[in-house]
Structures are given as C-alpha cells and as structure tokens.
Amino acid sequence: MTRVIFLGPPGAGKGTQAKTLADNWNIAHISTGDILRQALKEQTPLGVKAQGYMDKGELVPDQLVQEMVQERLSQPDTQSGWILDGFPRTVNQAVFLEELLQKLNQHGEKVVNLEVPDEILIARLLQRGRKDDTEEVIRRRLEVYRSETAPLIDFYSSRQTLLNVNGDQSPEEVTGELHKLIAA
Secondary structure, eight states: EEEEEEEETTTHHHHHHHHHHHHHTTTTTHHHHHHHHHHHHHHHHHHHHHHHHHTTTTOOHHHHHHHHHHHHHGGGGGEEEEEEOOOOSSSHHHHHHHHHHHHOOOOOOEEEEEEEOOOHHHHHHHHHHOTTOOOOHHHHHHHHHHHHHHHHHHHTTTTEEEEEOSSSHHHHHHHHHHHHHHHH
16 A cells, blocks of 8 residues: 655655656545645535635635545545645644544555755756746745745654655656655
8 A cells, every 4th residue: 555745845846756656556646736726626615615715815724725635535546545745734734644544544654755955946946937936936935845844854754754865866766766665
C-alpha cells in the first residue's frame, strides 16, 4: 500500500513527481488545488462554500480544506494508495490528517521532503514566466513556506516518517531516487 505525502517549497517539483509516481503506480494523485477546482466545477456543497471565500479573494479556511481532503480520501480509488500534494501545509493540518488516517485505517504513509536551494528555486520559478512571479514575490513565498512549513519537517522527523530527497537533480534522477526510497 503506497501512501506518500509530498513536502517542499514552491518550485521543488512536488506536482511533477507526484503525477509521475501516481501514474507509474496507478494510485490517486491528490492535489488540494485539484480538489478545490473539481469541487467548484461540480458545485458540491463544499465547493460552493469555498467559492464564497475565493470570490472575496480570501484563502479557503483550514477547516474547509480539511473537509475536502477527508471527502477525497474516503473515495474508493484511494484504497490502493495515494499521493498527497499540497496538504498538509501546517502542523495543525498534519495532526488532523494523522487522526483522519487512523479513522480511515490508512496507515504507513511516508513523507517526502524535496530539498532544493533557494537560488535554484528562484531560477525555476522565474523560468515559468508567470506574471506574478517576480524575484521579490518568489522570495516572499519562500519565506512564508519556511515559516509555516518548516515545523512540519520536525513533526514528521519526530515520527520517523520523513525522507529527505535532493530535488536539485534532473526530474528523472529525482523519480529514480523516490522509487528506491518509497519502495524500500
């Protein structure tokens, strides 16, 4: 049973690796961004609630994101395994997820932290060419990531589930390393 949580700063390659591995292993790739977009498209009750926040330019509250993750992890295609990308982002969300996985009897998850130096991340994100990706904005996003998500690294380290992976390699090399670590 493969259950993987991806951590890493913006531009580390989480989405790319999660999609590649999910396709290789034929398991669900669960991205909180995708869950939100799907809920909005289908106008589910949670999607309608989320739309209200998004229309005002506000962040969707933790509670609502957690409910969406719970709903998604309860679906049949997650029974054979999953990869979570973009959740949890805080220790509170990690505690919620830990309790949820116990309730759903889904244990044995591994947590992958993709490590990439800031200068490489900045170069990668600038290459994407998005209008809002200025160096100043990217540096701010990295600061926010470090302050909010760094405690997660300690949280999962203390539970002996954290695997650190050098994300400053070719995508193929990172995938190869992940295959070795996760299959182990």
